[in-house]
Amino acid sequence: MPWQEDHKEQTHQRILDAAAAAFREHGVAGIGIADIMRRAGLTHGGFYAHFKSKDELVAEVLGAMAARRAQTAEAVAERPGDEKLMAVAEAYLTSRHREHPERGCMIAAIGSELARMAGPAKQSFDGNVRAWLSQLAEYAPADGADARRQQATGTYAAMIGGMILARGVEDPHEADRILADVRAFLQDTVGTVGTTRKRRPKK
Numbered sequence: 001m002p003w004q005e006d007h008k009e010q011t012h013q014r015i016l017d018a019a020a021a022a023f024r025e026h027g028v029a030g031i032g033i034a035d036i037m038r039r040a041g042l043t044h045g046g047f048y049a050h051f052k053s054k055d056e057l058v059a060e061v062l063g064a065m066a067a068r069r070a071q072t073a074e075a076v077a078e079r080p081g082d083e084k085l086m087a088v089a090e091a092y093l094t095s096r097h098r099e100h101p102e103r104g105c106m107i108a109a110i111g112s113e114l115a116r117m118a119g120p121a122k123q124s125f126d127g128n129v130r131a132w133l134s135q136l137a138e139y140a141p142a143d144g145a146d147a148r149r150q151q152a153t154g155t156y157a158a159m160i161g162g163m164i165l166a167r168g169v170e171d172p173h174e175a176d177r178i179l180a181d182v183r184a185f186l187q188d189t190v191g192t193v194g195t196t197r198k199r200r201p202k203k
Contacts, residue, residue: 008049008050011040011042011046011050012050014040014041014042015036015037015040015042015047015050015051015057016057016060016061016064017040018036018037018039018040019036019040019057019058019061020061020064020106021039021102021103022035022036022039022102023058023061023106023109023110024101024102024103024104024106024109024110025101025102025109027109027110027113028054028058028110028113028114028117028121029113032054033047033054033057036057055117055119055120055121056120058114058117058120058121058124059119059120059121059123059124060124061106062106062114062121062124062125062127062128063124065106065128066131069131069132069135072088072091072135073135075087075088075091076088076139081139081141082141083141083191084138084139084141085136085139085140085141085151085152085155085190086186086187086190086191087139088136088139088155088159089155089158089159089182089183089186089190090183092105092159092163093159093162093163093179093182093183094179095172095175095176095179097163098163098166098167098175098176098179101167104163105159105160105163106128107125107128107129107132107160108159108160108163108164108167111125111160132156133149133152133153133156134152136151136152136155136156137149137151137152139152140152140155140190141190142190151189151190154189154190155186155189155190158182158185158186159182159186161182162178162179162181162182163179165178166178166179
């Protein structure tokens with residue numbers, strides 16, 4: 001019946017939402033299926049009506065990150081072309097994002113853990129990284145596909161690495177300084193001013 005299908009889809013999404021927040025906050029290994037189901041307000045046994053394994057759950061949580069890429073595209077749609085990549089970095093490298101890993105970037109939260117996994121979760125992780133790099137390359141201001149790819153890769157690595165470092169220090173002022181330094185570095189490297197300065201004059 002349609003209402004049963006709707007209920008199942010809603011329950012499935014509740015599990016995904018609870019798992020996404022839990023994985024960001026505690027890591028994949030740091031929380032079990034029973035705790036995830038409790039967060040979703042469901043019983044442990046109901047998990048297997050939706051997922052075959054925890055690995056399959058991780059893979060589907062990562063698959064849902066496509067929505068975040070769509071939100072990013074919408075957020076920078078009105079920005080000038082040579083400002084889009086820096087706009088993404090500035091929106092990412094914030095104190096608010098640092099303070100709320102449970103709502104933030106999955107790669108910064110559990111990327112090192114995902115890199116050691118196998119099967120569907122690793123495949124989904126691989127696909128997400130490739131998709132983000134491809135999207136960021138479209139925003140890069142450099143001339144030429146190779147240069148845009150390099151800017152996208154460097155920016156993405158700086159964003160994720162900067163967020164991990166900022167979360168790793170105890171002093172919030174030091175953490176904010178790290179984020180500010182990464183933003184300044186990227187502004188000099190791929191920002192509008194930095195890009196204009198580094199372009200060779202046309203002959």
